[in-house]
Amino acid sequence: MTENGFDSYDQERNLFVHHNHHSALGSLFNEDVFRDILEVDPGIYYLATDAGLKVYNSNNNTFKHYYNKKDDRYSLSNNHLYSLLKDKRGDIWIGTYGGGLNRFDRNSERFQVIRSSERSGTGISSNIIRSLYQDSNDNIWISTPDGLNKYVAKEKRFVTYSKKDGFSNNVFRGITEDAEGNMWVTTESGISTFDPKHISVRNFDEADGVYVNSVMFNDGQNIHLAGSRGIIKFDPLAIHSNKTIPPVYFTDFQLFNKSVLPTSKGPLKENLNIVKELTLDYEQSVFSFEFVGLNYRYPEKINMHIY
Structure with a gap:
């Protein structure tokens, strides 16, 4: 993904193929800015852009475009998209910049919109969605610049975590889970590990050797953090607390x-x-x-x- 289209790699020919696509949204939307990519079926890719949701079929090289329609409550809530997630039911979750959270039913091709509501206090904490992650208990985690949210699918409710729960920062970015069910989240201050069962937090920053404002990737065993000074990796299960009480x-x-x-x-x-x-x-x-x-x-x- 780039700010000038996206590239796919052809293994047989050992070359990259550049793709871009334009619809009829006009000059207010930059359709060459791609924020996230998700393969939902073999050869079928969902693309989060600054001009709505694109579905690219690499099997026949065709695009389908979904975007906000003013008078259609089942359309996208916002054309500026940030993140994508396919849940275990097959629904597509879409994080937008300013339009809240969207859940896309691929059968009906309808979008369900979930926005922040200050009155109820039970929704997401912000309408700017940075990233999405589904954990081993089927909960959907949503990072925002104003709190970390958990959607408890079984109860159909949201829970918000922030500095009051021990995090060093309220601006959350990437999310992943380790083999013991602990959540790891990157923030503007570094990275934090969160035990959702006991609501306990450990924060790590540059003094611990991690990068601030880094991109996170989990390969199944190690967590990788990519920052402006390079990439570091660590095994989250090998991180232990120093429980020595100093004199x-x-x-x-x-x-x-x-x-x-x-x-x-x-x-x-x-x-x-x-x-x-x-x-x-x-x-x-x-x-x-x-x-x-x-x-x-x-x-x-x-x-x-x-x-």
């Missing part, structure tokens, strides 16, 4: 922003890390402590301490 040491005690050293006449009688009790009078009301957690393995993401 904590006090490094300074201050009164009125001045360090206090141990003296027999002062409030601090012994070394700060040895003393069991510290007594201050009412005039010594402004005090502070400094401390460190000794974690040389990963000091940037040291365990949080509360006292």
Whole structure:
């Protein structure tokens, strides 16, 4: 896919064949910009473009075009398309830029439109759909610039996850699943793994060695992240948490922003890390402590301490 048509590779002749197609939508729509491609049947490709949905039959080199019709409620909700997904029932899900989510019934050739609704709070969180993914439990995951959505097919309802659930960012991009049922999603801050059973999140960023704003691909075992500086891959099942609790040491005690050293006449009688009790009078009301957690393995993401 490119912004100037799309290419197919002819293995027998060892060459690429360039394709482009124009309908009658006019100059407001760039029909050479292709966002996603999906093979739904052998030789039948669905193409998400900036000018509606194209169906390309490579067997006879023909196109069919679906686009928004103002007075037809069963047409596409928007001509600017971003992402495609074929679910296990055979329906085609289409993410648009501004028109919400569309589900296409190939038998009736009708589109069902699902939009964000601030009043109900039960729909998708945004009408801009970045990517789509169906997990092993048949749930449809929808990434948007305002939250990660899960469509629970069995209950026909949407659930939205965001920073309030532990994600580092609300702008979601790619989605995939590992062999243990954990979801991996890319965001503007890096990549996160999400356990949907326990609603727990782990975030990884550039300090962990991942690329920000990267493209994600899952080959069935390894996850690949492609960024501006190259490609990295990792086995998601080999990523383990550092559960070591680092020792904590006090490094300074201050009164009125001045360090206090141990003296027999002062409030601090012994070394700060040895003393069991510290007594201050009412005039010594402004005090502070400094401390460190000794974690040389990963000091940037040291365990949080509360006292």
